[in-house]
Each structure stands twice: as C-alpha cells, then as structure tokens.
Amino acid sequence: MNEQLIKNLSTELKIKPEYISNVLSMLADKSTVPFIARYRKEQTGGLDETEIKAIEDEYRYLENLEKRKEEVMRLIDEQGMLTNDLKQDILKQTELARVEDLYRPFRQKRKTRATEAVRKGLKPLFEVMLKQDVSEGDLETEAESYITEEVTSVEDALNGANDIYAEHISDDAQYRKVILREIKNSSLIVSSKKKNAEDEQNVFEMYYDYSEAVKRIPPHRTLAMNRGEKLNVLTLKFEHNIDRISGYLSSKVIKENSKISYRLNMVIEDSLKRLILPSLEREVRNDMTEVGEAHAVNIFEENLKSLLLQPPLKNHMILGVDPAFRTGCKLAVINPSGTFVDKNVIYPHMPVNKKKQAEKIMLDIIKKHNITLVAIGNGTASRETEEFISELIKNNNLDLPFIIVNEAGASVYSASEVAREEFPDFQVEERSAVSIARRVQDPLSELVKIDPKSIGVGQYQHDVNQKNLSEALDFVVETVVNQVGVDVNTASYTLLEHVAGLSPQISKNIVAFREENKGINKRSDLKKVPRLGPKTFEQCVGFLRIIDGKEPLDQTEIHPEQYKNTYKLLDTIGASIKDLGTDEIKEKLEKLDQGAFAEKEGIGLPTLEDMVKSLIAPLRDIRDQYDTPLLKSDVLEMKDLKSGMKLSGTVRNVTDFGAFVDVGVGQDGLVHISQLSNRFVKHPLDVVSSGDIVEVTVMDVDVHKKRISLTMKAEKK
Structure with a gap:
C-alpha cells in the first residue's frame, strides 16, 4: 500500500x-x-x-x-x-x-490543422512569430520563403503558422486552468427549443427559453436538460464573458512591445472558439453530468434503502390480488411464512363482468383460509378492484383491512427465471399475485428478487450511467440484507446470495443442503456445505440466523468467533444462556462494568457493546424502527378530495423537488420541497424517506390533469 x-x-x-x-x-x-x-x-x-x-x-x-x-x-x-x-x-x-x-x-496528435502545418514545414515560421519581434511586413516577407507546391501563397504560409500558434496556446495547461475556473464561476448554460421539435406534453417547457449560471445549476436540472437535448427537443450552449477570457489570454500571450499584436489577437480568438472553449465546455458538461448522475444515484439509493427496510407485516394470512379487466384479477393466498397456499381468478369488471360470481369466490377464499389482509396491486384496474373489495367488506360486515401495494417490478419478477423456478406451472399474472402478497409480508425478501432499477423509486434513472447505477444499488441491497440478517432455514437462494461472502452457487448449495438434511440446526453445520470454505464461513456466518437451533447464540448477531467470550460474559454476570432476551439478563448486563470486562478479556469495547445488545434483544430487527404500512378499510376517489382535508399517506418516492405521497386515491400527491416543513429544507431527504407514514393537508386538486398538491406544513397558530 x-x-x-x-x-x-x-x-x-x-x-x-x-x-x-x-x-x-x-x-x-x-x-x-x-x-x-x-x-x-x-x-x-x-x-x-x-x-x-x-x-x-x-x-x-x-x-x-x-x-x-x-x-x-x-x-x-x-x-x-x-x-x-x-x-x-x-x-x-x-x-x-x-x-x-x-x-x-x-501527446502524439491526431491529424489537426496545426499538425498539417508542421508537416508542410511551417513550424520555423511559427517560431519567428513566437518571438514577436518582427513587423507584419517583415513576417510576410519571411513567409515568402515557405512557398511550396503545398503552400501556394504567403497567406497560406501565415495561416499555417497561425494554426500552429493557436494550438500552442490551447495546449498551455495554466491557460486552460484559469479559463476553466472562469467558466465554472461566471458562464451560463442557455437552453432553447429546437425548431420543429416534438414535445407533445410540454415536458421540457421550462427549458424552451432558459439560462442559468453553471455554478448554480442543481443536479436534477442538469439531467433534465441533458435528456431534452438527447431527445432532440432542446439545444444547449454556453454563454461566456468572452471579453474577460480574451483579455486574460491577450495579457499572457502578447508581449508589451509586440509588433504583430493585431495578428495575435486573431490567433487568440481562433484558439478560443475552435480549440479551448469547445474542449473545456465538454469537460464542464461532463463534470456537471457526473455530479448530476452521482446525485441521482444517491437519491435512488436512499429511496431503495427505505423501501427495503419497510417492516414486514407478520402473522397474516394474505390474499394477493393482481388486478386486470379483460383477463381477470388473479388471486393468490400465502400463509404467515410466505408459503403459497391457493390461487384463483375472478372477473368483477367489464368486459366479462361476472361480479356476483367474483364475490362468491372471494368470500369462499376469505372464509376457507381465514384471510386477515388483502393486498391489491396498484396497476391497471387497481381503483376498480379496490372499490369492489371495499364494497364486499362493507356489505358482508367483514373485519378485513386491505392495502394498496406498489407493484413496480412485479411483472419483471413474474417473467424471470427465479419466478419460473418457484412456480413453473403458474401463469405470469399468478406469479405476480404471489409477489404482491409477499411484498407486504416481507418486502426485503421479495424485492431482492427484482432488479433494483425496476422497483420504481428513482429519479432520472434512465439518464445515468447504468453500470454505476447497478453497482450502487447492488451495494444498497447487500448492505440492507446484512444489516437485517437472514433466517438460513427459510431464505430463498436469491436472498442468500446477497449475504456477505456468498455467491449465487454457494447460496443454491445452502438451500440444497438444508432440504437434504431437513433443516440446518447450528451455524457450524454450514461448514459442510459444498464450496463454503473457511473464509466464506467467516464472512457470512454472523449474518445467518438459526431460530430454535441447538445453539441459542445462533439466532443472534454475535459471531461464532465471540461465542467463548459471550459465555464468559454470562458467567461473569451470573446469568444462563436460557435467560437470553429476558428482563433478568437486561438488569444484570446494565450493572456490568463494560470497560473493565473488555480490558480483562481482551475484547474491543465496540464488540462487547454489540454482544450486550444481542443478549438483551437476540431477535432485534432494525426494520422495527420504521413505520408499518397503512392499512385501509374504505376507499377514496380523487373527486372526494377537498382543499383543507387532512389525510395520512405513505411516501412513495422522494425527488430533489419534493415527495410523492400515496393518500389512497390512486394518484400520488406532491408535497413540494417548499411545503415539507415550516423551516427551510435543503433537500427533501432531510425530512422524509420512502415508506414513511406522514400527515398531509390537501392544498389543491386538479382532476383533469391528475395533480394533487399537498402540504406537510404545520398550521400557524
């Protein structure tokens, strides 16, 4: 190193x-x-x-x-x-x-005007110009001696020397550094609509006649303008303080007693317009795009992390519904452990319109499987399906909540190899219904099966470097999975492969091993899994949990390398492993002099603190600190919303300009950044995250444009 x-x-x-x-x-x-x-x-x-x-x-x-x-x-x-x-x-x-x-x-130059002039033998003439001690007339006389078959006139010779001089100026690192700083500090980006450009929904209307200082353009506007340019809607150009930049170069290039200052000013103008500015403009645009992309990726990362950390809704028999009109609503039942139980299809909507039959099928399933929660996908026919289920619940006096599930990416999963392996005999929509139900029960376990880019919580995700985006999102998934931990006896191989150190093949080997042995009883058994060597065991084992196994510590975050010290700790406080997670062990550990014990046993204090936390709460889950999803028992429509109405909602996506909140009407409302708080908000992520449950007030509703404006500001008293 x-x-x-x-x-x-x-x-x-x-x-x-x-x-x-x-x-x-x-x-x-x-x-x-x-x-x-x-x-x-x-x-x-x-x-x-x-x-x-x-x-x-x-x-x-x-x-x-x-x-x-x-x-x-x-x-x-x-x-x-x-x-x-x-x-x-x-x-x-x-x-x-x-x-x-x-x-x-x-650098070895590609073919340029300057390299061609050098090839024609005009470099010595440039060197005469460089000294600046000849008059214009003497320079023309000097140029006569350079006339050849290729250089046919004095003007040809002087133009070639000018080209060499222009490139000489352009190659000066100090000049470029100063001009680059000037562009970043003082130049403007100007956008305008291209003639005859197609922008049917006026997406880029804001940028039809727009300018902003380079140093002030926020990342999301950079990406928006880039997209407009890429779609041939916008033309982007720079507006510089040319007089200041030219003045700077003149002061550096033209000597005080120069006899060819007029010619050199033309050379400087050519060097700037043809070489320096186009090159530095590309660099500035690239830098702005890089910053914009990094920012967009960061927004995506934060949204994805919040989504993956949504708390699971445990102990529910869930009926998943994938809504549709013509092909019917696909139904799938899963039990509290996520196992598929039953499936069916109903046709409550036009054009089939078998509503009575649909009601009977639904009631039979609800009764047969003791359904405690209905999960409805938010795709096509979602609103109509929500109304149908809400009406069914009311008419039959059922104590049965329902929830609207963001099904972004569900179709991607349903058609994937993973889904085909899980449910080889299912139709795509039937797999989707299972996925919708599982997203409520354990979001993390289900969402890891889907390419993170398909989950729909990004901003300008298609405008950024896809390799960088994929790497960043994979890192988020890996981080969250390991922070939460994985039950090695129930996890799919798609979840296991995100555990530290585990490859897809080793993950499949773990699943095969546990099926062959009817479960894994202790962490040390993982050493018997094919291709899971000592280094892999060290890296992964602390993140793999075994509930009700032979070794009680296997259900905790404590790494097996610290088991010996953990039992010493229990002896020191006079506790038994059977006391794990009890109030008694908590009281005894609170009296422990952690510093003294750590020093005596040669344990780092951070490691000891983590051991203590795990003994007090062996099954702790970091997702418990996040809001649980909102459950509904009635349905609202957009036309029901009125200005001043107060509602609870779920944050679906956070962008640079605000947060989109699902208030249960089938159309997310926008809380603009200016409406997030009574105090100044630098960025929406400082106030809200995806999955948060928030209290909002309706400001304005435009049913025609499907726009809902919300505020989270507290009322002034």
Missing part, C-alpha cells in the same frame, strides 16, 4: 490513516464490506458500510491517478523533454484532467 496515498485519503475523508490502512488490508484479504463494518469495529473506529466503500473507491481512484502520472512522465521523458519543474507540476496534481492538460503539448 502507498503510505502517501493513505495520508492524502485521510485528509480528504477525515479518517485516521491507521483505520484506512486496516480497511485496505482487510479488503485485500477478501473481507467483505458488511463483515468489516459489523465485526471489525476496533480496527476501523466503527466506520459504517458507506464509509468503508468510500475508502475503497477513493483509494482506487488515487492509485489510478498515480499510475497515470508515472505513465505521463515516462512518455514525456522518452521525448527528452521532462524538466524537473514539469515533473513536480505533474506530481502535485489531484485531478486526472489536469494531468492530461500538462501532457497535452507532448
């Missing part, structure tokens, strides 16, 4: 060098991010998964930067032009783009 890079990283991330070094060593030793975050807190100072990932990513960037510096210095040195000053200038750069700027004058 490069110690200097570690020091640089320490300064940038404000993390002690020793912790960074420890993290990098463990990562090099094939330890996973979740394992390091959970079970190696002493070595990292308690860094979380995001901080550990940042160390890994930033160190890789700095390593690549150093490799490029070495390569650039080697290439310049091979040309015999690497001075000590240039070397030091390259070494001190912290951005790859600035290293490339320094290399630009020495």
Whole structure:
C-alpha cells in the first residue's frame, strides 16, 4: 500500500490513516464490506458500510491517478523533454484532467490543422512569430520563403503558422486552468427549443427559453436538460464573458512591445472558439453530468434503502390480488411464512363482468383460509378492484383491512427465471399475485428478487450511467440484507446470495443442503456445505440466523468467533444462556462494568457493546424502527378530495423537488420541497424517506390533469 496515498485519503475523508490502512488490508484479504463494518469495529473506529466503500473507491481512484502520472512522465521523458519543474507540476496534481492538460503539448496528435502545418514545414515560421519581434511586413516577407507546391501563397504560409500558434496556446495547461475556473464561476448554460421539435406534453417547457449560471445549476436540472437535448427537443450552449477570457489570454500571450499584436489577437480568438472553449465546455458538461448522475444515484439509493427496510407485516394470512379487466384479477393466498397456499381468478369488471360470481369466490377464499389482509396491486384496474373489495367488506360486515401495494417490478419478477423456478406451472399474472402478497409480508425478501432499477423509486434513472447505477444499488441491497440478517432455514437462494461472502452457487448449495438434511440446526453445520470454505464461513456466518437451533447464540448477531467470550460474559454476570432476551439478563448486563470486562478479556469495547445488545434483544430487527404500512378499510376517489382535508399517506418516492405521497386515491400527491416543513429544507431527504407514514393537508386538486398538491406544513397558530 502507498503510505502517501493513505495520508492524502485521510485528509480528504477525515479518517485516521491507521483505520484506512486496516480497511485496505482487510479488503485485500477478501473481507467483505458488511463483515468489516459489523465485526471489525476496533480496527476501523466503527466506520459504517458507506464509509468503508468510500475508502475503497477513493483509494482506487488515487492509485489510478498515480499510475497515470508515472505513465505521463515516462512518455514525456522518452521525448527528452521532462524538466524537473514539469515533473513536480505533474506530481502535485489531484485531478486526472489536469494531468492530461500538462501532457497535452507532448501527446502524439491526431491529424489537426496545426499538425498539417508542421508537416508542410511551417513550424520555423511559427517560431519567428513566437518571438514577436518582427513587423507584419517583415513576417510576410519571411513567409515568402515557405512557398511550396503545398503552400501556394504567403497567406497560406501565415495561416499555417497561425494554426500552429493557436494550438500552442490551447495546449498551455495554466491557460486552460484559469479559463476553466472562469467558466465554472461566471458562464451560463442557455437552453432553447429546437425548431420543429416534438414535445407533445410540454415536458421540457421550462427549458424552451432558459439560462442559468453553471455554478448554480442543481443536479436534477442538469439531467433534465441533458435528456431534452438527447431527445432532440432542446439545444444547449454556453454563454461566456468572452471579453474577460480574451483579455486574460491577450495579457499572457502578447508581449508589451509586440509588433504583430493585431495578428495575435486573431490567433487568440481562433484558439478560443475552435480549440479551448469547445474542449473545456465538454469537460464542464461532463463534470456537471457526473455530479448530476452521482446525485441521482444517491437519491435512488436512499429511496431503495427505505423501501427495503419497510417492516414486514407478520402473522397474516394474505390474499394477493393482481388486478386486470379483460383477463381477470388473479388471486393468490400465502400463509404467515410466505408459503403459497391457493390461487384463483375472478372477473368483477367489464368486459366479462361476472361480479356476483367474483364475490362468491372471494368470500369462499376469505372464509376457507381465514384471510386477515388483502393486498391489491396498484396497476391497471387497481381503483376498480379496490372499490369492489371495499364494497364486499362493507356489505358482508367483514373485519378485513386491505392495502394498496406498489407493484413496480412485479411483472419483471413474474417473467424471470427465479419466478419460473418457484412456480413453473403458474401463469405470469399468478406469479405476480404471489409477489404482491409477499411484498407486504416481507418486502426485503421479495424485492431482492427484482432488479433494483425496476422497483420504481428513482429519479432520472434512465439518464445515468447504468453500470454505476447497478453497482450502487447492488451495494444498497447487500448492505440492507446484512444489516437485517437472514433466517438460513427459510431464505430463498436469491436472498442468500446477497449475504456477505456468498455467491449465487454457494447460496443454491445452502438451500440444497438444508432440504437434504431437513433443516440446518447450528451455524457450524454450514461448514459442510459444498464450496463454503473457511473464509466464506467467516464472512457470512454472523449474518445467518438459526431460530430454535441447538445453539441459542445462533439466532443472534454475535459471531461464532465471540461465542467463548459471550459465555464468559454470562458467567461473569451470573446469568444462563436460557435467560437470553429476558428482563433478568437486561438488569444484570446494565450493572456490568463494560470497560473493565473488555480490558480483562481482551475484547474491543465496540464488540462487547454489540454482544450486550444481542443478549438483551437476540431477535432485534432494525426494520422495527420504521413505520408499518397503512392499512385501509374504505376507499377514496380523487373527486372526494377537498382543499383543507387532512389525510395520512405513505411516501412513495422522494425527488430533489419534493415527495410523492400515496393518500389512497390512486394518484400520488406532491408535497413540494417548499411545503415539507415550516423551516427551510435543503433537500427533501432531510425530512422524509420512502415508506414513511406522514400527515398531509390537501392544498389543491386538479382532476383533469391528475395533480394533487399537498402540504406537510404545520398550521400557524
């Protein structure tokens, strides 16, 4: 490891060098991010998964930067032009783009106007111009000696020399650095509608005649304008303070007593318009897009994390309903453990319209399976199905709540290989009904089966680098799965493969092993699973739970490497393993001098604190701190909403400009960022997350445009 890079990283991330070094060593030793975050807190100072990932990513960037510096210095040195000053200038750069700027004058050029002029033998004429001690007339006389078959006139010769000079100015790293700073600080991005562009719904109307300072454009507007440009609706261009930029270059390029200042001003103008500005504009646009994409990915990450952490609705017999008109509403019953029990189909809507028969089938299923919750997908025919079920409940005096489930991605799952493996004899819609029910019962276990990009909680997700998006979302899924933990005896292989250290193949091997042995009774049995070696066991075992197994500690977050110390702890406080999770053990542990015990047994205090938490609450679930979903017993329609009406709703998606809230009318309402709180809100994520239950007041309803404006501001007294 490069110690200097570690020091640089320490300064940038404000993390002690020793912790960074420890993290990098463990990562090099094939330890996973979740394992390091959970079970190696002493070595990292308690860094979380995001901080550990940042160390890994930033160190890789700095390593690549150093490799490029070495390569650039080697290439310049091979040309015999690497001075000590240039070397030091390259070494001190912290951005790859600035290293490339320094290399630009020495890079093997593709065919340009300047390289063609050099090929024609005009470089000496440029060097005469560079001295600036000849008059325009003398320069023209000098140019006569360069006339050849290719250079047919004095004007040809001078134009070629001008081209070499323009590229010479463009290649100067210091000039580029100053102009880049000027663009970022003072230039505008201007957007306008293309002539005859098609934008039927006026999606980009805001940008038809729009300008904003580069330094002030928020990430979501960058991506919106990019999309408009990509769809051939918008034209984007920069507006610079050309006089200031030209003035700066003139002061640097033109000598005080220059006799060809008029010509050089033309060269500067050409260098700016043809070479410098287009290049730097691309760099600025790329930087803005990179920032916009990173921000959009972060919004997606936060929304996805909140969605995955929604608490499961336990102990319910759930009837899942995938609504449709012509093909009927597919029904699927699952029991409290998520096992499929029964299925059917009803046709309560047009064009089939067998409403009476549908009511009978529904009542029979509800009674036969003691249904305690109905989960309705929010796709086509959702509103009509909701009304049908609400009416059924009222007319039959049933004590049966229902819930509307966001079914984004359910069709993707239903047609997937995973779904076909689970239910090979089911139709796609029947699999979807099972998935809708399971999304309520255990959102995490079901949602991990779906490509995160299909879950529908992103912003501009199709406008960002898809590889970066996939990697970021996979990291979120992995982090959440390991924070929650997995019951090794009930988890699907699709859930297991997100556990630290487990590959898809080993996950399938675990499922096959438990089926063959009628369950896994203790964590140590996992060592017998094919291809699950010692390193994999170390990484995964702490995240795999065994409920009611032979070893009581196997149901906790405590890693087997600490079992010996855990039993010493129980002996010290005079408790038994049978007391796990009782008030008695809690009282005894609260009296423990943790510092003294940790020092005596050589245990890190963070590890001991985690052990204590697990002994007090062995089955604790971080999802318990989040709001449980709203259950309904009646149905509202958009036309029922009135200004001033107060409602409870579920946050479905958070964007840069506000939060979309489901208030149960089939159309999400928008709480604009300005309406989220009485105090100033920098970003909606500072106030709400996907899945939150919030109290809102209706501000305005436009039934025709299907727009609902909501507020979360408290009324002024």
